[in-house]
Amino acid sequence: MHAWPASEVPALPGQGRDLRIHDTATGGLVTLDPGPVARIYVCGITPYDATHLGHAATYNAFDLVQRVWLDTKRQVHYVQNVTDVDDPLLERAERDSVDWVALAEQETALFREDMTALRMLPPRHYIGAVEAIPGIVPLVERLREAGAAYELEGDIYFSVESDPHFGQVSHLDAAAMRLLSAERGGDPDRPGKKTPLDPMLWMAARPGEPSWDGGSLGRGRPGWHIECVAIALDHLGMGFDVQGGGSDLAFPHHEMGASHAQVLTGEFPMAKAYVHAGMVALHGEKMSKSKGNLVFVSQLRRDGVDPAAIRLALLAHHYRADWEYTDDVLRDAVARLDRWRAAVSRPDGPSADALVEEIRDALADDLDAPTALAAVDRWAAAQEEHGGTDTAAPGVVSRAVDALMGVAL
Template sequence: MYAWPASEVPALPGQGRDLRIHDTATGGLVTLDPGPVARIYVCGITPYDATHMGHAATYNAFDLVQRVWLDTKRQVHYVQNVTDIDDPLLERAERDDIDWAALAEKETALFREDMTALRMLPPRHYIGAVEAIPGIVPLVERLRDAGAAYELDGDTYFSVESDPDFGKVSGLDAAAMRLLSAERGGDPDRPGKKNPLDPMLWMAARPGEPSWDGGSLGRGRPGWHIECVAIALDHLGMGFDVQGGGSDLAFPHHEMGASHAQVLTGEFPMAKAYVHAGMVALHGEKMSKSKGNLVFVSRLRRDGVDPVGIRLALLAHHYRADWEWTDQVLQDALARLDRWRAAVSRPDGPSAEALVEEIRDALASDLDAPAALAAVDRWVARQDTEGGTDIGAPGIVSRAVDALLGVAL
């Protein structure tokens, strides 16, 4: 599977700061100190109802992580998956009377278009669950052969009790896990499971549903969590720098994935930091596919909204915050974009070297994009009220907000 084209990232004078970011597993800030190549895995979409504003906010957060690392003169090895086979996708295809593979292809193509328009830096490896199946099957077989998985009516389940570190990603107790498992794709009430929390690794073929050769597992399709584990281990290995996604992935997805990987490799942890973006609401409720209360990037673009304005609307909120999308949020962002563009269109202005360092400091401090925007706003206000004589300043500002915030002026 291919990703989308990369927008150019301007080079800036000086060098950025190491990123200090909130780690869900420890509950506090950690300073990331990758080697020359920073490694990040971000969980991708299940390709239906793409790309809604919750998606966009999540991928914007991890785009900032990449930009901070690039500014420290590191390379970035970014991997993202597409869950192009899963129950929700099949259910949507049946509802809309469309072939599931055609639906996945159409929505993935739309997602690529939206990511390109929003100037999100693409992953080096963009991998679909279906194409990862040849690598998934041997992992499930290894877990089974090691006694960490078992069969139940033809399906194969992972035993969470095989991992002594299970629970260290989310920090939740068993009762909270059980509730979230039921809400987020698990089957804690299925009779015969050794532990209600045990997740499925391989689902035996069901009548009328797609299936693949699973070797000794029989025909079927992979569970949700093992998909990301197979892709991450294949392309990044254990102990990569950041596992990212929305806050609703901390449990069960990232918790279960970490346990799968840790049992498979005997190493801990799977990722050095687990970083989660907040949820976006509409009309007082979290945007969700089940509720249908979604704002789509593609629809805004079709209505003539500048994608740079959409990106500024996302950046106006701290990545970990839960917030609400409103028309006013978008109008404020578009007005800010107009002010910024007017300011950098002038032939000179106030010195901008300090502004570049302010943006760097803000982003290095747990991706504080709102503080970075406020710093640019202050420079723009000075440009409006005081003017300046630095003929290079508008160009420096334009390159800085492009390189560090992904905002093209």
């Protein structure tokens, strides 16, 4: 599966800072010090509907991670999946009387268009669940052979008790885990499981649903968590720098995935930091496909909204914060974009050297984009009020905002 084209990242003078970021597993800030190549895995979409602002906010956060690392002169090895076969996709295809493969391809293509328009840097590897099946089957077989998986009516489950580190990503109690498991794709009430939280690794073929040859597992399709584990281990290996996604993935998805990988390899942890973006709400509730309270990036673009303004609307909120979208959020972003573009359109201005360092400092400090925006606001206000004599300054600001925040002025 192919990703989307990369926008050019301007080179800036000097060098950025090492990233200090909040790690869900430790509950505090950690300073990441990757090698020459920083490794990051971000969980992708289930393509049964278009990209909404909640998605965009998540991918914006991890785009900032990449940009901070690139500014330290590192390379970035970024991997993202597409869950192109799963119950929600099949249910939507049946509801709309369309082919599930065509639906997945259509929505994945639209996602690529949205990411391109928003100038999100693409992953080096963009892998669909279906194409990952040949690598998933052997992992499930290994878990079963190790006694960490068991069969129930043809389905294969992972035993969470096989991982002594289970629970060390989310740090939730058993009651909270069981509740979230039921809400987020698990089946804690299914009779016959060893423990209610055990997640499915391989679903035996169901009538009328797609299935693949699973060798000794029989025909079926993979569970959600093992999909990401297979892709991450194949392309990044254990101990990669950041496992990323929305805060709703901390449990069960990242918790279960970590346990799968740790039992498979005997190593701990799967990732050096588990980083989670906050949720975006509309009309008082989290944006959700199931609730239908969505603001689509593609619709905003069709309405003539500049993608740079959409990106500024996202950057105005700290990536870990939950926030609510309103028309005022977008109006403020459009006004900010207009001010910034007016400021950099002049032939000279106040020196921007200190501004570049302010942006770097803010983003290296747990991706504090609102503080970075405020710094550019101050420079733009000084430009409007007093001007300046530095002929290089407008270009420096424009390149810095593009390189570090992905906003093209």
